[in-house]
Amino acid sequence: MMGPPGAGKGTQGELLASRFNVPRYATGDILRAADREGTELGQAARKYMDAGELVPDELIIELVGEALGAPAAMDGYLLDGFPRTVAQAVRLEALVRNTGRDLDAVVNLVVSDDEIVRRLSSRRVCSDCGTLAPTETLRTECPECPACGGELITRPDDRPETVRRRLEVYREQTEPVLAWYRESGMKVLDIRGTGDVECVQVRILAGLV
Numbered sequence: 001m002m003g004p005p006g007a008g009k010g011t012q013g014e015l016l017a018s019r020f021n022v023p024r025y026a027t028g029d030i031l032r033a034a035d036r037e038g039t040e041l042g043q044a045a046r047k048y049m050d051a052g053e054l055v056p057d058e059l060i061i062e063l064v065g066e067a068l069g070a071p072a073a074m075d076g077y078l079l080d081g082f083p084r085t086v087a088q089a090v091r092l093e094a095l096v097r098n099t100g101r102d103l104d105a106v107v108n109l110v111v112s113d114d115e116i117v118r119r120l121s122s123r124r125v126c127s128d129c130g131t132l133a134p135t136e137t138l139r140t141e142c143p144e145c146p147a148c149g150g151e152l153i154t155r156p157d158d159r160p161e162t163v164r165r166r167l168e169v170y171r172e173q174t175e176p177v178l179a180w181y182r183e184s185g186m187k188v189l190d191i192r193g194t195g196d197v198e199c200v201q202v203r204i205l206a207g208l209v
């Protein structure tokens, strides 16, 4: 799954992963979980994430290497938020070859900058478990996490200044990955990411067949 921050990679990726019954590896989620658990990886990643910068390639590649080497990934997997640099994409090639399979497709969710800023400024996540709050919860008086009852907060990197930096980083470092995949002959699906969640999912499924 590729696309700018807030394009809906997580939402669409979860639906796809459950539909195809494969694990979903979302590097951002893994890093935030590590941070909540207070691990070394989490602490190392946090300062980059909060500033809207990318976490160093080496940290991320090690993390994805572990995930793809696990038995759960044997029958396929979905990657969300990785690769985000051309260097990561090159390293992923080798990791994928080791698993004896190929990447099937890149799903690129296309959403305008205005829409991204709008979406991220109203997004709330649980400070305890990381669950994304459904939009209905945002309008209620006392919103609590539907999964664990925890407090819903604005993700530190969803503040407007940081969102602007994440968009810049996306243009500078991650868009070139899309060009790299296109040149290498990979199937890249450009999917309009606006409209109902279900409609976007249908567009992706139609592109994958």
Ligand code: ADP
Binding pocket: 004, 005, 006, 007, 009, 027, 028, 029, 031, 048, 049, 050, 052, 053, 054, 055, 056, 057, 060, 080, 081, 082, 083, 084, 085, 088, 157, 166
């Ligand atoms: P979004 O796609 O909405 O920006 P993510 O949860 O995917 O959100 O990522 C949040 C942050 O986690 C990024 O801004 C970055 O700091 C870090 N991160 C996630 N994936 C990677 C990656 N592949 N390479 C480097 N940093 C990453």
Ligand code: ZN
Binding pocket: 126, 127, 128, 129, 130, 131, 145, 146, 147, 148, 149, 150
């Ligand atoms: Zn929660």
